[in-house]
Amino acid sequence: MTDRSLTERERTILSLVVQSYIHDCSPVGSRTLVRRFVLDLSPATIRNTMNDLEEAGLLVQPHTSAGRIPTSLGYRMYVDELMAPRPLSRKERAAIRDAVVGDQGGLVRDAASVLDQTVRALGDLSRLLAVSLEPRLDLGTFEKIELVSLGAGKILVVLTIEKGFLRTIVLELEVAVPAESLHETATLLNERLSGLPMKIIRESVHERMRDVSIGDPKILKLIVNNSEDIFSTSNEDEGIHYWGTPNILAQPEFADRERMVSLMGALEKKEIILRVLGGQSQQDGVTITIGEEHPDGEIEFCSIVASPYRVGEVSGSLGVLGPTRMEYSKLVSIVDYTARIVSEALGESADDEEDQPEDDA
Amino acid sequence: MTDRSLTERERTILSLVVQSYIHDCSPVGSRTLVRRFVLDLSPATIRNTMNDLEEAGLLVQPHTSAGRIPTSLGYRMYVDELMAPRPLSRKERAAIRDAVVGDQGGLVRDAASVLDQTVRALGDLSRLLAVSLEPRLDLGTFEKIELVSLGAGKILVVLTIEKGFLRTIVLELEVAVPAESLHETATLLNERLSGLPMKIIRESVHERMRDVSIGDPKILKLIVNNSEDIFSTSNEDEGIHYWGTPNILAQPEFADRERMVSLMGALEKKEIILRVLGGQSQQDGVTITIGEEHPDGEIEFCSIVASPYRVGEVSGSLGVLGPTRMEYSKLVSIVDYTARIVSEALGESADDEEDQPEDDA
DNA sequence: CTTAGCACTCAGCATATGAGAGTGCTAACG
DNA sequence: CGTTAGCACTCTCATATGCTGAGTGCTAAG
Structure with a gap:
């Protein structure tokens, strides 16, 4: 719990543990770690380091004598300091762009329709639950x-x-x-x-x-x-688009019926999504919220990677929801790119005269 | 498999087995049956009858020496000939009516909004998944x-x-x-x-x-x-409203992840719902489709109770989806009543001049 | 036709057992 | 002093075993 900054070795180990766990969903032990990534250290050394990390609140053992798994704090550290965002492949970009932009031909697709397509692509690509909120017209003139x-x-x-x-x-x-x-x-x-x-x-x-x-x-x-x-946003509390419930339900962390049912209930009621995504649409850029950082217990096993999209003064948001054990490095890029494309697409379909140059970040 | 008609005793036993199984979700044996419903017969006699019913394809044993459970055919027989539709309580009617009709005050609620409210009520009341399709305007003038x-x-x-x-x-x-x-x-x-x-x-x-x-x-x-x-129906393949996914996922028949995920996938893709409900909107009155009667494997463990609603030439449909083990007698009444109220509500909101008298069936 | 009796089957549960993975600790090593 | 080998220990998981209870089918008697 002391927040002295970590040594280089600790950073490395934490990072590897997170990556390994994200990959396998099974607690990672010292021996496994040295074998998987050919480390030049003995398991015993790793153990010592892991112990330190556990004391710092970044790792936990599900039970005595199992490997370690990251805590929310551990993921937070990883996300903030350790991971390198994984750039998207040309193919992935194309997939997103094609889905979002679509083709019309005389018919103008409204925001709802664009977002519907978007979450489908986002859900399929991320293999998680994709969510989006229709634009809040509150600030629009x-x-x-x-x-x-x-x-x-x-x-x-x-x-x-x-x-x-x-x-x-x-x-x-x-x-x-x-x-x-x-x-x-x-x-x-x-x-x-x-x-x-x-x-x-x-x-x-x-x-x-x-x-x-x-x-x-x-x-x-x-x-x-x-x-x-x-003079409000869209109809009622509608305006939420989903895709990928099966993806998320298939995740091993939702083997527990209890959890699963409560999650689905939360999704259906929409309040939580509205609060999380809606709240975030103020800030710019991709926001990550991890596990227990959420105020709502129903999604304390989940993380959300979200980003607002903007068209003039009008803004909405989109993102993905999944178990805390998710590929943050990849998702950040995906969500970021998608938000940009959506901004662009809605902007264009809005008024064609001002051609926004595509920026490839 | 011979379809000689059943004796009175066979009908009684089948009916009781179905009811008992619907209630408990556990295979029902001869002894249990005589005890639960105070039958004036010995278990052995029941066994013989059950055996006959099994040969007729109406019951099965999950494994040797377990009780019997109804087959799709068994449910079909029950639904068509044996059950008595359970009338709704005043309270249930009120719940449906209030949800569907809602109150506006100057603002006209469109069909989407009415149906959204409707499925919520329907899902909560049935404790299953409620679904509705927006009106098909095809036949409307x-x-x-x-x-x-x-x-x-x-x-x-x-x-x-x-x-x-x-x-x-x-x-x-x-x-x-x-x-x-x-x-x-x-x-x-x-x-x-x-x-x-x-x-x-x-x-x-x-x-x-x-x-x-x-x-x-x-x-x-x-x-x-x-x-x-x-000049088509509503936007894209949209126009489906849901409510109650947690209800259905909490059912014991979906303890199997495999099934559950495939069901959710099917729901999300909407095709199946569209086919089943859409197809049924031709016929009048409540339609029940049971388990393997569905052409789609994904929902072969499910039954659907559905009914069209009509407003002039325009029609849509609504219903509930759940495991084959559902309370058909109650659901038929619920769905039927809901469909009537929706017809009424959409008709009224359409043109106030013609006041349709409420018929209490 | 109905029923008592009986041998048989099988899921479910609890218990025992062993293997495997992993840990913490201590003492030795460069 | 940081690193490592060794060791005793812990705990999950999978497997085997035995028992119980619910249920069946069959046969013979009422």
């Missing part, structure tokens, strides 16, 4: 509202948001409203709200729409009253 | 198309279909199109296509839109060329 009459008192509200994001909601009124009036109301809303971030609108429509003389007061009231829902 | 310019060459296509179903797609053109022209094009499309079923439109837009003089030819071409996607 509102561009335009359009009101389309659908007959029978129903009105389609079409919101255009920065970078071509779109949101449609159907409202219902008891009485039909003439097209003229609809148009006027829309114009009014546009005049007063255009250019503001969605979030600000939510907070201040009431004031901004207080004294109005034109437009239909009924519709206006309806919109103002439902502003929380209308 | 097309009412109106509306083209809304989004700027930057993008056009929002709004399709109104019978009973208030809605479908929106974004198209993209290289050049901006004047509003005037958009309106003309929409009018043209409405004149020629309104009142036709979506399916017919898909098959015949090319002919119907051959000789036109007004409207923008570019947009028209785009729409005609993409008619397969535009």
Whole structure:
């Protein structure tokens, strides 16, 4: 538990133990270690070092006289200081890019569709559970509202948001409203709200729409009253995309039914994912959260590698979830690259004029 | 395997075996049976009968000298001839109704949202996996198309279909199109296509839109060329809603990892669900498919209780999936009732004028 | 037709046993 | 002093063994 920095040997051993365990999922002993990686040291020496690492809280033994396995802290150390991100092969990149970009031909794929494809690729490639959140439009700037009459008192509200994001909601009124009036109301809303971030609108429509003389007061009231829902992110708590449940369930760490069921429950309820991914979308770049670092007990055996993607002010996030024993070095690269491509893809599909140059990091 | 009809005693015994097995998930023996249900027969007699049932292919022994369990055929017999559908309690009905109907207040919940709520209730109530398919708009009659310019060459296509179903797609053109022209094009499309079923439109837009003089030819071409996607059901292969994976994974029949993983894979790929539920939506009323009756090996340990829901010509389906050992008598009622309520809810939210009377079956 | 009795089968459980992997410790070594 | 060989010890895992209980099929008697 003392956090004196590690010696070079300790760093090496820790790194090897982690790698070996990630590979085999079986506790690694001193003898095995020297044999697998041809070390110029005797098992006894390794044992001593391992003992030190155990005292530092980086390794544990599942039971007396078994090999060691990394603790969350051990993985943390490995991730932060020891591992070298493994660059992606040309083929892997292509796989991601093809899946994300897809081909349309006249039809514009919306964010949901892009993300759906993305998680599939991400899940298959990582052999873990891939997750993504649809863009949070909160910080996006509102561009335009359009009101389309659908007959029978129903009105389609079409919101255009920065970078071509779109949101449609159907409202219902008891009485039909003439097209003229609809148009006027829309114009009014546009005049007063255009250019503001969605979030600000939510907070201040009431004031901004207080004294109005034109437009239909009924519709206006309806919109103002439902502003929380209308000027929000996507529908309900939806907007989560998954892929790869079988991958993760097949992992040996979920042989325990108990764990498995509770994990699936957590996934289905979506709260946890929303909290973890949603929270992270503030920060930039790839974030790794390991095992017990999670506040939620249900996923204390899991790690998450996630990254936000951004299109203008709008952002969402994506990542993979798996057992703590995962190939961090590879996953960091995969997730990072995928997030970039998604940003790019959504940006492009949004407005073609500004061609963002592809940066190959 | 001879299908001479069963004697009264055989029917009773089969029924009791099925019920007992459904309850316990442990093979039921002759002695247990007489004890549990106070039968006026000796175990030996039961044994003889059971033997007959085994020869008829309705029961099997997992191994010599274990009790019997029902085969798919046994369940089939039970479901078709022996069981009495268990009526729902007032409370259960209320639970379903509340979840499905929900409350809106100005905002119209679309089919996706209604079904999402529905499967949650259905999954929780059945303690199994609930599944639903969004409505297939194929047979729905097309009412109106509306083209809304989004700027930057993008056009929002709004399709109104019978009973208030809605479908929106974004198209993209290289050049901006004047509003005037958009309106003309929409009018043209409405004149020629309104009142036709979506399916017919898909098959015949090319002919119907051959000789036109007004409207923008570019947009028209785009729409005609993409008619397969535009005048179709919902987006991609989406439109499946789930709930209750933990329920089903906790079932003892999925203790086997192998099975469990393959089941989850099948669910995720959606094909099987689409085939089973989609296929069934033709027929009316509740359909039960049991174990090996399914063409797909992945779900040969599962049964599905499903029912279509209908709103005018438009229909979709919903149901529950679980191990063959499920409470058919209860589930039939649940699924049936849920389907009715969903039909009702979607119908109402579609057009309020025609109040369908609630029928309490 | 029904039932008592009996020999037989087999999963499940507990117990014992041995092998293998791994450890910590101590003492010797360069 | 860091490193290493040796050793006693521990603990899991796999295998073998025996026992029990639930259940069966068959036969003969009621």
